[in-house]
Amino acid sequence: MGHAKDTVYGLLSPIDPKDAAVVYAILGISFHLSIRKVEIDNQFWSLLAIYTVVWMQLTGAYLGVYHLPVLQAIQMSSLCGCSFMTGLTVSISVYRLFFHRLRHFPGPWGAKLSRFYNARLASKSLQYNRELEKLHEKYGDFVRTGPREISIIRPSAIQAFFGFQSECRKSTWYSQVTADQKKTNLATIRDHDYHRLRRKPWDRAFGPKALERYDPTIQSRIDLLVEQMRSRQGTPVNITDWMLFLTYDVMGKIAFGKSFNQLEDAAEHDAIRTMHGQMRTMAFFSAVPWLLAVIGSLGSLTGSYGAFIEYCDKMVKETEKIWKSNTTKTPEDVFSYFLKGIEENDPCAPATRSALNQDARLVIVAASDTTGGTLANVMFYLASNQAAYRRLQDELDEAFPEGDQSFSYNKAKYLPYLDAVITETLRLKPAIPSGQPRVTPPQGVQVDEVWIPGDTVGIIPPWIIQRDERNFVRALEFLPERWLPGHKEQLIKDPRAYFPFQMGPYACVGKNLANQQMKSAVARLALNFDISLAPGEDGVAFDNGAIDAVTFQFPPLHVVFKERSKAAAVSVA
Incomplete structure (x- = not known):
C-alpha cells in the first residue's frame, strides 16, 4: 500500500x-x-x-x-x-x-478564441450593436461572434430560434444571477416548462382586465406630464429624462401601488439614479456572461446598484403588508398577483424570497427603461419630421374633436397612424438592439441553406435585421406610412424581419402595457402641444449616441413644447 x-x-x-x-x-x-x-x-x-x-x-x-x-x-x-x-x-x-463545430463559420479570430474579444468591442464606445453591424458588413449574414456563438441576420432565423415550435432554449447568459431556477426572476428562467408555469401570474397581471384597471393610473401620470410640459412651454426640456420619469412612475404605481414621484419632483429618484449608474458596467461585462456572474456574486462589489436592490426589496415588504390587510383579496397591482399566488400555494408563484425580490427588480427595470427609451425616440422622430407630426395631430383631432379632455385609450389604440408611428420607432430603435441568445437543440437548426450545429448559441440582432435594406425599403428612414394599408407592399419586403418584442413562448409579457403607455402619452402630448427640437439641438448626438447595455440607454434630447391654439381653446372652454 x-x-x-x-x-x-x-x-x-x-x-x-x-x-x-x-x-x-x-x-x-x-x-x-x-x-x-x-x-x-x-x-x-x-x-x-x-x-x-x-x-x-x-x-x-x-x-x-x-x-x-x-x-x-x-x-x-x-x-x-x-x-x-x-x-x-x-x-x-x-x-x-x-x-470546433463552428470552425467553418467566418468571423474574427479573437471572437473564435474568447468572449473577451466581444468585451473589447463593447468597450470601444459602449455600442456593441454598431460593432456587431460592422462584423456583419465584413463577414456576411452568419458571423461567428464567440467560441460557440453565431450572429445571424436572416429573417427565417427568427422563427427557427424564437417561434413556438422552436426547440431552442435560453443560453447560460441568463444564469448570471443564479443557476437555481427557483431563485431567479421570470426573464432568466431557462427551463422551458418551469418558465411556462411561472409566466401564468404575469399573464394575468398584464392581461386585458388588469390593463383596464391600470388605465386610470396611466392617465393620471400623463396628466401630470402634460401639466409639467405646459409649465415649461417655450423652454428646452430634456425629453429623455421626462419620458423615463413617466414610465418609472407608472410602473412603480402599477407594480407596487406607489409612484417614484419623479414627475412631481422633476428629478430622478435616488434608487433609479444609482441603478442607471451601473449601466456602463453592464455594457462591458454582459459580453462575458461568466465574468458578470462572478462579479454579481460578490455583493460588496455590485456598487451603487445595491441601493436599487435595497429599495425594491423594501417595496416588496411594504406591498406584502398592504396585501395582508386586503380583505377582498383582489389584486390591484402587479405584485398582488404574485402575493396572492404565494398565499394560495400556487405552483406558478415565485417559489422563494429571492425569486420574489428578483421579480420586483425585473418588473421595474424591464418595463420602464424600454418603454421610456422608445417614447423619447418617438418624440425625436416627430420633432424631426414635422409633416409626420401634423398628420398624427390631424388623425387625433378627428378622433377627439374636443381635445385631450375627451381622450380614451380604448379609442386611441385603434388609430392607424398613431400605431404606425410607434411601430416604425420600434423598428428603427428596438429596445434590446443586439438580441437575446438562444441555444440550438442537439440536432441543430436549419436556417435557409445553412445548418447551425447543436449546442450553438445563436443571436439575431433586431438593430441590424430591422434596418436592413433587404427587408425594408429606405430602411434607415422614419416612414410611419410603411405600416399603413396600400404602402406595406411597396415599403416592406419581408415582414418577418420585424420582432421588437421578441416572439414565441418568451415574448415580452408587458407588450400590451407598453403600447398602452406609449400610445396614450404620444397621443395626449400631440393633442396638447406642438413640438420641435430646441435651438442648437440637431438630435445627432441623441440618434447616434445610445449605449447598448443589453437595453438601449439614450443621451439627452432637448425639445420645446408649445401649446396648440386648438388645445388652449378647448381648455378655456
Whole structure:
C-alpha cells in the first residue's frame, strides 16, 4: 500500500521541474477534453476552490514526501499549476480555432478564441450593436461572434430560434444571477416548462382586465406630464429624462401601488439614479456572461446598484403588508398577483424570497427603461419630421374633436397612424438592439441553406435585421406610412424581419402595457402641444449616441413644447 501511495505521489508530484511541467500540461489538456461538453459557465468559484485545494495538496506533498524547503515546495506546486493552465489554454485555443463545430463559420479570430474579444468591442464606445453591424458588413449574414456563438441576420432565423415550435432554449447568459431556477426572476428562467408555469401570474397581471384597471393610473401620470410640459412651454426640456420619469412612475404605481414621484419632483429618484449608474458596467461585462456572474456574486462589489436592490426589496415588504390587510383579496397591482399566488400555494408563484425580490427588480427595470427609451425616440422622430407630426395631430383631432379632455385609450389604440408611428420607432430603435441568445437543440437548426450545429448559441440582432435594406425599403428612414394599408407592399419586403418584442413562448409579457403607455402619452402630448427640437439641438448626438447595455440607454434630447391654439381653446372652454 505504501509503495502504491508513493507511486501516485511520484506521478502527480514529480520532483524534476521538466517532468512536472509536462505532466501537468498533459493533465490540463485532459481536463479540457473531459469537460468539453459540460456546462461550466457558472462554476467559477467551484473550479477555483478545486484548483486551490489541489495546489495546497501539491505543496503539502512536496513538503511531506520530498522534504523540500517551503519556498521550493511552493515554487514546484506553482509550476505545476501554471503548466496545467498552459496546457488547458493551448488545448482550448487549438480546439476552438481548428476543430470546433463552428470552425467553418467566418468571423474574427479573437471572437473564435474568447468572449473577451466581444468585451473589447463593447468597450470601444459602449455600442456593441454598431460593432456587431460592422462584423456583419465584413463577414456576411452568419458571423461567428464567440467560441460557440453565431450572429445571424436572416429573417427565417427568427422563427427557427424564437417561434413556438422552436426547440431552442435560453443560453447560460441568463444564469448570471443564479443557476437555481427557483431563485431567479421570470426573464432568466431557462427551463422551458418551469418558465411556462411561472409566466401564468404575469399573464394575468398584464392581461386585458388588469390593463383596464391600470388605465386610470396611466392617465393620471400623463396628466401630470402634460401639466409639467405646459409649465415649461417655450423652454428646452430634456425629453429623455421626462419620458423615463413617466414610465418609472407608472410602473412603480402599477407594480407596487406607489409612484417614484419623479414627475412631481422633476428629478430622478435616488434608487433609479444609482441603478442607471451601473449601466456602463453592464455594457462591458454582459459580453462575458461568466465574468458578470462572478462579479454579481460578490455583493460588496455590485456598487451603487445595491441601493436599487435595497429599495425594491423594501417595496416588496411594504406591498406584502398592504396585501395582508386586503380583505377582498383582489389584486390591484402587479405584485398582488404574485402575493396572492404565494398565499394560495400556487405552483406558478415565485417559489422563494429571492425569486420574489428578483421579480420586483425585473418588473421595474424591464418595463420602464424600454418603454421610456422608445417614447423619447418617438418624440425625436416627430420633432424631426414635422409633416409626420401634423398628420398624427390631424388623425387625433378627428378622433377627439374636443381635445385631450375627451381622450380614451380604448379609442386611441385603434388609430392607424398613431400605431404606425410607434411601430416604425420600434423598428428603427428596438429596445434590446443586439438580441437575446438562444441555444440550438442537439440536432441543430436549419436556417435557409445553412445548418447551425447543436449546442450553438445563436443571436439575431433586431438593430441590424430591422434596418436592413433587404427587408425594408429606405430602411434607415422614419416612414410611419410603411405600416399603413396600400404602402406595406411597396415599403416592406419581408415582414418577418420585424420582432421588437421578441416572439414565441418568451415574448415580452408587458407588450400590451407598453403600447398602452406609449400610445396614450404620444397621443395626449400631440393633442396638447406642438413640438420641435430646441435651438442648437440637431438630435445627432441623441440618434447616434445610445449605449447598448443589453437595453438601449439614450443621451439627452432637448425639445420645446408649445401649446396648440386648438388645445388652449378647448381648455378655456
